[in-house]
Amino acid sequence: MRLVTPSLEYLDAYRAALETGWSPRTTRPEAATEELHAISLDPEGFIASLDDPDARGGDIQLQDGNFVKRLPSFRRWIWHAGFCGSIELRWQHGTNALPPTCLGHIGYAVVPWRRREGLATAALGALLPETRRTGLTFVDLTTDPGNTASIRVIEKNGGQLVERRDKALTHGGGEELLFRIHLPLL
Template identity: 35%
Template sequence: MPRFIDPTPRLRDSFLEAVAEFRADRDYPPSWFVGDVDPPALTSPEAFEAYVARVLGERSAAGARDGFVPMTTLWWADGERFLGRMAIRHRLIPALEEIGGHIGYDVRPSARRQGHATAMLAAALPIARSLGLRQVLVMCDRTNTASRRVIEANGGRLIDITELKRRYWVPTTAS
């Protein structure tokens, strides 16, 4: 049964297979997180361990990179299979209010249309609540109907539609 886990070197092979799937996907451009994987981590087990340590370290202000806010990244996995990732940003800055929001998620192409994104967002809301967030800003591309449905299924209330994004407030507790 799929669940969130902390990023771990144990899932390296499956994670790298997913990165390859994201890059080969012609329907959607790869998410920013695919480009954010340290290039040496794609070929070196030791560098992959360092990448995982960096991602885990970003949960604190001290570990956040310049221009980033602290964020909790979790992997959605079923046993040893990496299915997707979720990033919960602990606070907003102006750039995230426009593009990004509190929560970003990605499901590997071979696992899409199986309910994972909806389940991931539902599972992320109590975590966001534990970080002190009563509601989270979640957004999707204007034309991403699947992501719009995921957000709305989790209680998203449309704020507005910008040139690029549909922006929603999602409560972190059941209404």
């Protein structure tokens, strides 16, 4: 497994995954259609938008339809004998804090036909060293209490449960688990 920086070289495989209905945003399935539209309008611009450490892109639409200011972020594609999924890091410069509208520093999604292969675990582990270079000393990740696969991915990468809490209504409400992974020094 390797993480690849999105590029035109890998775009056809990514597009094919989106066309199946898979979404890189587990809380927003409609993101698949939105990204397919963006790719059709400007493939190069779409690729460039996935690596935005200065938060120059447009606002982000939340699950409830509201828009919030984009955070610095970058996305990597999970690759192992083809496209397997996506993992993304979001942060604010100079702080570990995130705005309340952000579920966590890292989000990931593996395509259904490649699940249960340990790819999400490997991808998260591969992303953590790169994460430290942003200045973060830890990352927070959230998941639903019933998502045992995601809980295992986080725990296998050193995640510790911080709290059970109510998920923001902007993200659909309900209960969520907050995990934290402390990052090693560079």
